[in-house]
Amino acid sequence: MNxxxxxxxxxxxxxxxxIFLLPASVAPFGTVSLAAFGLLTIGAIALALVFGRLAERHPDTGGPYVYARxxxxxFAGFLSAWSYWTMTWVSNAALAVAAVGYVHVLVPGHASPGVNLAVALGALWLPALANFAGTRYVGAVQLVSTVLKFVPLLFIAVVGLFFFDPGKLGPFNAGGGSAVGGMSAAAAILLYSYVGVESAAMSAGEVRDPERNVGRATVLGTxxxxxxxxxxxxxxxxxxAHDELVNSTAPFSDAVNAMFGGQWGGTVVAGAAVxxxxxxxxxxxxxxxQSPYAAAKDGLFPAxxxxxRRGVPTFGVLAAAVLASALTVVNYLIGVGGVFEILVLITTFSATVPYLLAAGAQLYFLLTGRRDKVRPARFARDLTxxxxxxxxxxxxxAGxxxxxxxxxxxxxxxxxxxxxxxxxxxAGRGGRDTAPEPTAAVAAASTGSTTSAGSTASAASTAPAVAADVT
Structure with a gap:
């Protein structure tokens, strides 16, 4: 990937x-939620820069797992890989379920549980097939889909400024109480909007010139x-209008209709959402x-x-698709009360474990004087x-x-x-790793090298919204 x-x-x-429900979700708190979003953006960019620094020294597949280990x-590396892996396949099921509602807007008709299940499973397995084809196809699909969703969203955002009416904003702190309390309440909803900043670091082994491009891609993407x-x-x-936005179930559709008239905004936004x-x-x-692949190389996940194949850990893709499909079937057919909701809650917490360990690893490298593990740069800046x-x-x-x-x-x-x-x-194998050859980081350490080396490393990983970004 370039x-x-x-x-x-x-x-x-x-x-x-x-994102298509986000404005309505935070509208009850007032425009203080915009200030909360700004603060979160600063934190997300800081996290992105940290991943970029770490990837310069460890341009290996697995990202946060590699840094924690x-x-x-x-043990810390395993916890990072385990948390990330479970978060991804559970949140993939949540995303597939979320896609069903938007598909029905595009193709109206009777929605039975069987039809809903078929749509959700299709949403899971079509991306899996692209992954089986290799990283080139994954990258192509990702590039096209990102453009197709970025352009209409940015169009609405920019054109909306020409129709902007300050009178519709509503109160600054609509929830009452202190502004700080309102900001914290809004932030609790917005917190997981930036989960995914680690994506380039997770696949560093499949990125061209990872020492340079992983950090750049992470910051630019964020x-x-x-x-x-x-x-x-x-x-x-x-x-x-604020009163309408608080009760809206399709805020971007309402915005399109308000700007251009008619009721066709829902169809346009539903297409962008799919x-x-x-x-x-x-x-x-x-x-x-990616995470289980990297952990398996070190003997911490099954071989x-x-x-x-073609840069993609195919067994990991298959395992995640099967587990997400099973969870989706439970959601639609078995109907075990609360199971799906409990697993989504698990992803909400699990997404944070690899982040905390990666940030902690950065602090460890800096405070122990091993700045070569991050980047021989300004200590104060990297520590901040x-x-x-x-x-x-x-x-x-906390959120x-x-x-x-x-x-x-x-x-x-x-x-x-x-x-x-x-x-x-x-331990029974005498502590030997399962990988056929040592990773670049291990090879560099064994020779005493402090230069970046990682072109031989490969890909692996397992974050949010409902948790992984139904946020």
Missing amino acids: LMTATALVMGNIIGGG EAFGD IGAAVVYLLGTLAVFGTV VSIIGALNGWTLMSA AFLTK LALTAFGFTFWLV AGYAAIYQGVLFLFAGILVYAWMAARK
């Missing part, structure tokens, strides 16, 4: 289906998503295979996850970025809520059984 494709991967994974050992988020939300706030979700599923399907990224991620954890943290921690600790099994097998 710089443009890697940037599209980041932007496409950040922007999923949630290098800094804190096998900024591109921020432009769409901020301008789009502002445009909707200024074109749809493209957006399919593009996000395409990227997240690749992410779901089957090492199966790779790492602390900002850690604080941003800690805010994510997840008690239920998400409770369910997420239980599932995280369940992974200890898997780690015990894999660690025991690894």
